[in-house]
Amino acid sequence: MKKYKIIMTGGGTAGHVTPNLALVPELLKENFDIKYIGSKDGMEKDIIKKANIEYFGISSGKLRRYFDLKNFSDPFKVLKGMLEAYKIIAKEKPDVVFSKGGFVTVPVVIAASIKKIPVVTHESDMTPGLANKIAAPFCDKLCVTFPESLKYIKDNKGVYTGTPIRKELFDGSRLKGKKVCGFTDDKPILFIIGGSLGSRAINEAIRSSLDELLKKYNIIHICGKGNLDSKYKDLKGYVQFEYVSEELPDLMNAADYIISRAGANVIWEVLALKKPNILVPLSAKVSRGDQVLNADSFKQNGYSLVIQDEELTKEKLIEQLDILAKDKNKFIKNMRESHGKNGVSNIVSVILEAVNGKKSN
Known part of the structure; x- marks a missing residue:
């Protein structure tokens, strides 16, 4: 079988990286040689290198919808x-080339x-x-997670594929997660x-509710880089991590209930594992509102309860958890x-169709 070569790209948050890793085993089966382009100092660098994939770092600038002095310098980083x-x-x-989005992908796709x-x-x-909007004219096909997307x-480029979910997620062990x-x-x-970068609102709501929550639950808390709180280091029944990778399948399978941001990758993983959940989407005031739309779709389909970021309080959290526990079988x-x-x-x-299309041209 002929060996193909693919360059994958994506970065900035785990949501732009882990779906790429989900594709790797299948690509290897199809005889692909895999390389990766990410930012020079992005979080994706360590994740990809751990997967033993050759990594190339490039300069990247952030694409912003708001005024910032860096808007004058970052276009030069993109050009570089x-x-x-x-x-x-x-x-x-x-x-x-396969792109999963994030600012670093724009120069790769254009090149x-x-x-x-x-x-x-x-x-x-x-x-x-925004990155995929800019990339769209330069791509051959744009795969989407939601059929509504x-x-x-435009231009008949859209393909409804669903989102890639890592096979190992289904192989996790509840016993290992508890251990x-x-x-x-x-x-x-x-x-x-709370996402790979953490969520202050979720972190504060959980920690302010610990006295009440620990009466009923053991708690695993992914709080984001730099958000560990030493005050709770030895608190029985409460374990905090900045970020997890290898342990994630075991922790997900150990969970009875999940509270999460509403990034598309994580919510589809939660759905795949059939875990009763509460989504707290990142507010449209500080984002483009994609998580609000994602959460609304899951709420409308009866997969999730939703607490808006602005409404997240200790009292609201406990109230919704009680509802989730009572109605878990329905969800x-x-x-x-x-x-x-x-x-x-x-x-x-x-x-593969894109590769074969190239060969026939």
């Missing part, structure tokens, strides 16, 4: 990144297009993010996921009846 990406692509000669390399992108959220994609946390009793486990039933796709095989099929 494009030149760096162009040199890498010219040297590596990939058959295809690939200039070199006439097929580009496949993936959008996790309901509406395309197709109406936002990692040192939980020895049979209290239900509440898993808090599990709704999730079992969902038609959500694990997009791994679908996305790899689109990538």
Whole structure:
């Protein structure tokens, strides 16, 4: 079988990186040689290197919708990144580029297009993010997680694939998860996921509620980089992590209930594992509102309870948790009846079509 070469790109948050890793086993089965382009100092660098994938770092600038003095300097970083990406692509000669979004991907996608390399992108959220909007004219196909998203994609480039979910997520062990946390009793486990960068609102609401919550639950808290609180280091029944990777499948499978931000990747993983959950979407006041749309879709389908960021208080949190515990079987039933796709095989099929299309031109 002929060996293909793919360059993957994506970065800034874990949500732009872990879906790429979900594709790796299937790509290897299809005989792909995999390389990765990310930012020079981004969080994706360590994640990708741990996966033993060759990593190239380029300059990247943030794309902002608001005024910031960096808006004057960052375009030059993007231009520098494009030149760096162009040199890498010219040297590596990939058959295809796959982009998962994030600011670092824009120069990579544009450079690939200039070199006439097929580009496949993936959008996790309901509406395309700014990086994917900019990349859209330069890509061949844009895969989407939600079928409703197709109406936002022009030129017949949209393909409904679902989102890639890591196979190892389904192989997690509840017993191993409890052991990692040192939980020895049979209290239900509440898993808090604030995102790879953390959530101050969720962190504060959880920690202010610990006296009440620990009466009923053991708690696993992913609080984000730099957000560990030494005050709670030895608190029985409460374990905090900045970020987890290898342990995540075990911790997810150990959880009875999940409280999470509403990034598309994590909520589809929660849905795949059928975990009763409360979503706290990042406010539209400080974002483009994609998490609000994601959470609303899950609420409408009966998969989740939702607390808006501005309404998150200790009292509201405890009230909604009580409702979730009481109605957990209803939520599990709704999730079992969902038609959500694990997009791994679908996305790899689109990538192969792009490669074969190139070969026939």
